Amino acid sequence: MMRPRRGLDPNSVWAQRLRQLEQRLRAKEERIVVLETENAVLHLKLAEYQGLAGRSTKEVLQLYAAHGQQMKFQSSVVTQLHGAIKRLKQDLKSLHSFALELSKDFQRQSKACLYQVLAAVQGIQLHNEAMQMFQIKAFDLEQSLQEVTERYEKEKQKRKALHNSLIELRGNIRVHCRIRPLLPFDDAAGHSQDRQRNFSEKVAYAADDETILVKCSRPGHASVNKTFQFDRVYNDLESQDAVFADVAPLLTSLLDGYNVCIMAYGQTGSGKTYTMLGPQLEGNLAFAIEEESELGIIPRATQEVFRLISEKPPGSYWVEVSVVEVYNNEIFDLLAKDSCGKVFGVKRDVVTTREGKSDVPSLTHETVENASEFLHLVNKGLQLRVTHPTLVHAHSSRSHLVVTLTITTVVFGDNFGTLWEDEQTSQRLNKEASFTFPQKTRDNKSTSSSRASSPVQLEATEKMKQVKTRLQLVDLAGSECVGMSGVTGAALRETSFINRSLSALADVLGAIAEQRAHVPYRNSKLTHLLQDSVGGDAKLLVMLCISPGQKYLTESMQSLGFGTRARQVQRGQVKKKNFSVPSKGK
Ligand SMILES: Nc1ncnc2c1ncn2[C@@H]1O[C@H](COP(=O)(O)OP(=O)(O)OP(=O)(O)O)[C@@H](O)[C@H]1O
Known part of the structure; x- marks a missing residue:
């Protein structure tokens, strides 16, 4: 403090x-x-x-x-x-x-x-x-x-x-068989009762160049292979050239004094017209002459005949053509002309001559000097040919077409022997040759009935002789099953006539094969017309046409049966042309 x-x-x-x-x-x-x-x-x-x-x-x-x-x-x-x-x-x-x-x-x-x-x-x-x-x-x-x-x-x-x-x-009939390729119309179904099957399946094959093999099958059965032998079988790829190559030797025979007949047989749409004429022009029955490689037997044969003639001495040959169709068992002359010169089909009749040959009186024969004149005439005739579309194809021929090329050879006595190669024939023909020949008229026309007057008979001289050989080219109407072609009414009647005439042809072959005393040529105008070629002395080639599809199996088997039967026919040795000495006035 x-x-x-x-x-x-x-x-x-x-x-x-x-x-x-x-x-x-x-x-x-x-x-x-x-x-x-x-x-x-x-x-x-x-x-x-x-x-x-x-x-x-x-x-x-x-x-x-x-x-x-x-x-x-x-x-x-x-x-x-x-x-x-x-x-x-x-x-x-x-x-x-x-x-x-x-x-x-x-x-x-x-x-x-x-x-x-x-x-x-x-x-x-x-x-x-x-x-x-x-x-x-x-x-x-x-x-x-x-x-x-x-x-x-x-x-x-x-x-x-x-x-x-x-x-x-x-005297056998040669049978060649051609299988056409499968075509788009083969796809269409035909038989209503059998729709399940593959119609376009190929069943016909060329096993080799002489054998055709057909696979036959039925629903529920194992398929069976059947083979048929022919003188030549063409597969579907073989060309018109190949087919004609085998036909050409027959044309040499024609100028050697044989009658020749080439006939296409087969079901509708199997390629008969294609083989005989070639592909047809669209909407027109004429064939396309321009496509040379596609030409069929008729145009090629004509060209070949004129080529062979050109190698012979000039003036010694001339050629006449006639075109007929057999429609509904009637014969129509497709070269007959009206008063204005227009071609129209005229009915003709077939008769048997005293010599037992078939003849069509008044039939038009046109003289032609070259292949194109011939083809022009054939094409004209074809315009009149009856066709109808069927379920099978659009241009089905409803008639049999017979184109005949008659070659008249004129020889003078001294040269006669030089025209034929073998001496025997020359001697025989020399004896038999006729002493008249028809002179070519300016309008190139003659008829068989008027042969006595129209082709002028020349004064018979021992030096002038003539011989006629004939090439018959036949495009038959198609054999067919009515159900397949789907035709009705008038067309059905046509079909029935076609089938009847084809079975008459088969009957004729059957009768010849069995050497029956009576051959029923007169059962149909077709067989009567073809009598000399089928039963006579012609070299006959049947060109069997086959559609390869399953759809046509029945018809193909029928055609192959026909071909087999034709091949078995023996007619005795085919003779060179017999020359007839025309009686006075004929
Ligand atoms: N080998 C082939 N190559 C190509 N096409 C073909 C052959 N064969 C036929 N054809 C064609 O098949 C069709 C029918 O042929 P085509 O008219 O020749 O038959 P078809 O047997 O004459 O028939 P139809 O008897 O009904 O007249 C035609 O279009 C034809 O061009």
């Missing part, structure tokens, strides 16, 4: 002292407030830190727990790994011993293989030597095969020549 100093008022000292104390007290109190505030702040911080500490403790605990689990997991993984490593070690050990075994085995096998390879190499060497021997042998065999093939070809040619001579001696 402070004592008042000497000389100073003790009260003022004390007051001063009090004031100081009060000031200090106030300072202390302020300090206390500050400290309390700081204390409160510190409390707050403490509480905050306590909270933090609590949370950290929790996290630490969680971490501890996780760490514990981790440790557990690690120890189990380690245990597992230990196990696995142990097992791996064992596997490795067994693998190692296995590899050792394997390698030992491999070595053993390699050794064995090596021995085998060595043996094989030795074997190959031996084989090579043997192979060389075989090659030498094969070469020898190839050579002998070639020789045998050549001999076989020669023998085949000889056989064919002999067969042809045999055919000639027996």
Whole structure:
């Protein structure tokens, strides 16, 4: 405690002292407030830190727990790994011993293989030597095969020549068979009762150039292969050229004094008109003359005849043509003209002459000087030919077409023998030759009935002789099943006439084959008209046309049966043309 100093008022000292104390007290109190505030702040911080500490403790605990689990997991993984490593070690050990075994085995096998390879190499060497021997042998065999093939070809040619001579001696009818390609219209269904079958399936094949094979199948039955032999079989790819190449020799025969008839037979749509004439122009019966490679037998035969004639002495031959159709058992002259010169079909009749030959009186014969004149006339005649669309195809011919080319050969007595190659024929023909010949008129026209007057009879002189040979080219109407062609009404009547005339033709062949005394030529105008070619002395070629599809199987089998029957016919040796000495007035 402070004592008042000497000389100073003790009260003022004390007051001063009090004031100081009060000031200090106030300072202390302020300090206390500050400290309390700081204390409160510190409390707050403490509480905050306590909270933090609590949370950290929790996290630490969680971490501890996780760490514990981790440790557990690690120890189990380690245990597992230990196990696995142990097992791996064992596997490795067994693998190692296995590899050792394997390698030992491999070595053993390699050794064995090596021995085998060595043996094989030795074997190959031996084989090579043997192979060389075989090659030498094969070469020898190839050579002998070639020789045998050549001999076989020669023998085949000889056989064919002999067969042809045999055919000639027996008077057999040659039958060639042509299979046309499948065409778009073959897809159309025909028989309503049999729609399930694949109509466009091909069933007719050329097995070789003399055999046709037909796969015959009926629903529910195994298919059976049937074969038919003909003098020549053309497959669907063979061209018009190939077909004509086999026909051409007959034309040489024609100029050698034989009558020749080529006739296309087959079911409707099988390619008869295509084969005989060529493809027809759209909407028109004429055929396309421009497409030379597509021309059929008729135009080609004409060209060939005129070519052969051109090689003969000039003026010694002339050619006449007649075109008829047999429609509904009536004969129509397709070259007959009205008073204005317009062609119109006129009915004609067929008669049997006193000599037993068939003849069509008043039939128009036009003289032609070259192939194009001939084709022009045929095309004109074709415009009148009756056709109808059928279910099979659009231009079905409803009539039989017979184009006849008559070649008259004029010879003068001294030269007569030079025209025919063999002496015997020359002598025979020389005796038989007629002494008249029709002179070509300016309008190139003659008729058979008027032969006595219209072709002017020249004064008979011993020096002038004539001989006629005839080439008949026949495009028959198609044999057909009514259900297949789908025709009705008048067309059905036509079909019935067509079928009747074709079966009359088959009957005639049957009668000739069986050498019956009576051959029913007169049962139909067709057979009556073709009497001399079918039963007479003509070289006859039947060109059988076949559609290859399943759809036409029945009709194809019927046509093949017809061809087989035709082939069996023996008519006696085909003769060279007999020359008739026309009686006076004929
Ligand atoms: N070999 C072939 N190559 C190509 N097309 C052909 C062949 N044969 C026929 N055709 C075609 O088939 C169709 C029918 O042929 P085509 O008119 O010649 O039959 P068809 O037997 O004369 O019939 P139809 O008796 O009904 O007159 C025609 O369109 C013809 O062009």
